[in-house]
Amino acid sequence: MPSFRVFCIDSDFPIENIPYGIFSIPGKLGVFARGQLNDFMALGSSVWKKTRAALQKFFTKHLPAAIGDYTDFYSSRPHATNVGTMFRGKDNALKENWLHLPVGYHGRASSVVVSGQDIYRPKGQTRDDATKPPIFGECRRLDFELEAAFFVGPGNKMGHPISIDEAHDQIFGIVLMNDWSARDIQKWEYVPLGPFLAKNFATTISPWIVTLDALEPFRIASEKQDPSPKPYLQDKKLSAYDVQLQVSIQGKEAKEPTIVSNSNMKYLYWTFTQQLTHHSVTGCNMRPGDLLGSGTISGPKKEEYGSMLELSWSGKKPIKLNDGSERAFLHDGDTVVVTGHAQGKGYRIGFGEARGTVLPAHK
Amino acid sequence: MPSFRVFCIDSDFPIENIPYGIFSIPGKLGVFARGQLNDFMALGSSVWKKTRAALQKFFTKHLPAAIGDYTDFYSSRPHATNVGTMFRGKDNALKENWLHLPVGYHGRASSVVVSGQDIYRPKGQTRDDATKPPIFGECRRLDFELEAAFFVGPGNKMGHPISIDEAHDQIFGIVLMNDWSARDIQKWEYVPLGPFLAKNFATTISPWIVTLDALEPFRIASEKQDPSPKPYLQDKKLSAYDVQLQVSIQGKEAKEPTIVSNSNMKYLYWTFTQQLTHHSVTGCNMRPGDLLGSGTISGPKKEEYGSMLELSWSGKKPIKLNDGSERAFLHDGDTVVVTGHAQGKGYRIGFGEARGTVLPAHK
Ligand SMILES: [Ca+2]
Ligand SMILES: [Ca+2]
Numbered sequence A, B: 001m002p003s004f005r006v007f008c009i010d011s012d013f014p015i016e017n018i019p020y021g022i023f024s025i026p027g028k029l030g031v032f033a034r035g036q037l038n039d040f041m042a043l044g045s046s047v048w049k050k051t052r053a054a055l056q057k058f059f060t061k062h063l064p065a066a067i068g069d070y071t072d073f074y075s076s077r078p079h080a081t082n083v084g085t086m087f088r089g090k091d092n093a094l095k096e097n098w099l100h101l102p103v104g105y106h107g108r109a110s111s112v113v114v115s116g117q118d119i120y121r122p123k124g125q126t127r128d129d130a131t132k133p134p135i136f137g138e139c140r141r142l143d144f145e146l147e148a149a150f151f152v153g154p155g156n157k158m159g160h161p162i163s164i165d166e167a168h169d170q171i172f173g174i175v176l177m178n179d180w181s182a183r184d185i186q187k188w189e190y191v192p193l194g195p196f197l198a199k200n201f202a203t204t205i206s207p208w209i210v211t212l213d214a215l216e217p218f219r220i221a222s223e224k225q226d227p228s229p230k231p232y233l234q235d236k237k238l239s240a241y242d243v244q245l246q247v248s249i250q251g252k253e254a255k256e257p258t259i260v261s262n263s264n265m266k267y268l269y270w271t272f273t274q275q276l277t278h279h280s281v282t283g284c285n286m287r288p289g290d291l292l293g294s295g296t297i298s299g300p301k302k303e304e305y306g307s308m309l310e311l312s313w314s315g316k317k318p319i320k321l322n323d324g325s326e327r328a329f330l331h332d333g334d335t336v337v338v339t340g341h342a343q344g345k346g347y348r349i350g351f352g353e354a355r356g357t358v359l360p361a362h363k
């Protein structure tokens, strides 16, 4: 299958963007390899239509890179505070390490899929009632997590950390991500080694990698960090990005999606460069194509929360969708779409979408 | 570089074993591709010697597979009990989920290296004194972990779990592993998402993959599991293995290694088949070449403990090496070697070794 770098002149991908992605089209494609479109134009409108349809059908079917390792962080302060409050109470919400380092964990690379691929509701062990034995069955608290993620460029040799000054140039570009999560499985399994099966069944990313160059006009100061980070984590450059993010849910029978979250990439206390530098400070070797997720990006307001866990406050306050139905967590047949864009003057840098529909669990 | 399947008639790799591995030799090798050694014999003893030296030098330089994802479990009861006792006291040593499922976490695949590669002491944040801010510097509690690990064979499609009955045939073979660990980094970072930098700087495996067929005579019943596991984890076949395991440490100046641990692969409460089945029960797709570690294999006796953390009881009781020096944790220049074999009647199935020397931290 041939692969291409493409860009399209539409609202998400104007000339200012030029994202990278991989797609394939069956049949002859030499016409695109010639640096101009004259030969393609000569093929006539039925070919143009077929090509467009093929593009639409195929371009979401390929991951933009072979992902060696996938890591996920936990870098939004509102998100970590919300989750901590639900699990441990308000006064003990942030663990003491959280303000000193970007907390993260290694995730599962094999189940990172590209937008458009349906995902299966997972099964696993859960224990709601501590006085009874755990039970095995379908996840009943299936969630999304609104995230961004970046691909690593050249990387580093084992034993030779990436310094914070080198980190910018080590980031190839950014995608949107939905880190599907099974909250009931997570609660039972995660002590003491962290989330495992609760996160390993699927992670959806958008197919187009938006470069840091395209996002340069939207680079802003990150949240003030207090206490001041250790010198190895101090970035002299601005390293947050002002990118609007949105999540919608559409039930199987619903006529339209409902926007359930409006957040922003700037709500990251720890930035991408800090995440990458921290990850490699032990000498861990990063490789081209490694994917590093930001962690759920929740803003401070309720409508900016980036997961059902937070939006429904652990299921206690289900939210209403446009068709009148309620959601505490995701139902079978629900389609979750993450979108994002940076708004320039007269143009926008779009990210496309990270879309997935929940299939019933395997029988 | 050409690759081969080889077997050698020596103590570790007799005809009963026939492990798999990848190695490369510079120069012409067509003589080995002909199915018999006559042409090689014809080349004479200087070529034989050079070939042997090249083999010794090179065969430990290649991982036996491209590892897609690496997961590590926590399946020895003595190990989990020891660590839990040190961290939380005797009465609360095993967390309540431990007897119900094989606790595990996703690890870092990029830094899995083959026996013989030196590893760098990591740097990172630690906090020994909770009344003071964390500090940044070299790891001061560098440890080994004695483990076995298995490679996945065909794998499964996303959404379609591997059943316990299919699990045996999904295991390609077993290697030895040293999961290098930075205990001081781990202690500060691991709440609430588990070990991350403490484990991502290096993991050493032995180069030869010993097949389950070779280990068939050594397959035994696993430890009795009480409470009885959920049906999806009940294996009707015996699935533990009687394989003796050993760890030695040799300081830079020492004339000989000191054996510091004698353990056995049978000290796993959760077996390889249970680990694999549990891993995929959510529908997580396993791929050929995925590596699943057993977790530190400690036996019930002190001399069977599989880590310095346990052997020196968190550094409080340093152990003596043959040269008179003491170790609470590993020093720069220390060489750690993990070996293992199953003892048959008149032959043994060996695993070779997982060897690594600690280099000083990056300046
Ligand atoms: Ca996440
Ligand atoms: Ca381990």
Ligand SMILES: [Mg+2]
Binding pocket: A107, A178, A179, A180, A199, A200, A201, A202, A203
């Ligand atoms: Mg995920």
Ligand SMILES: [Mg+2]
Binding pocket: B107, B178, B179, B180, B199, B200, B201, B202, B203
């Ligand atoms: Mg390791």
Ligand code: NI
Binding pocket: A159, A160, A161, B362
């Ligand atoms: Ni260097």
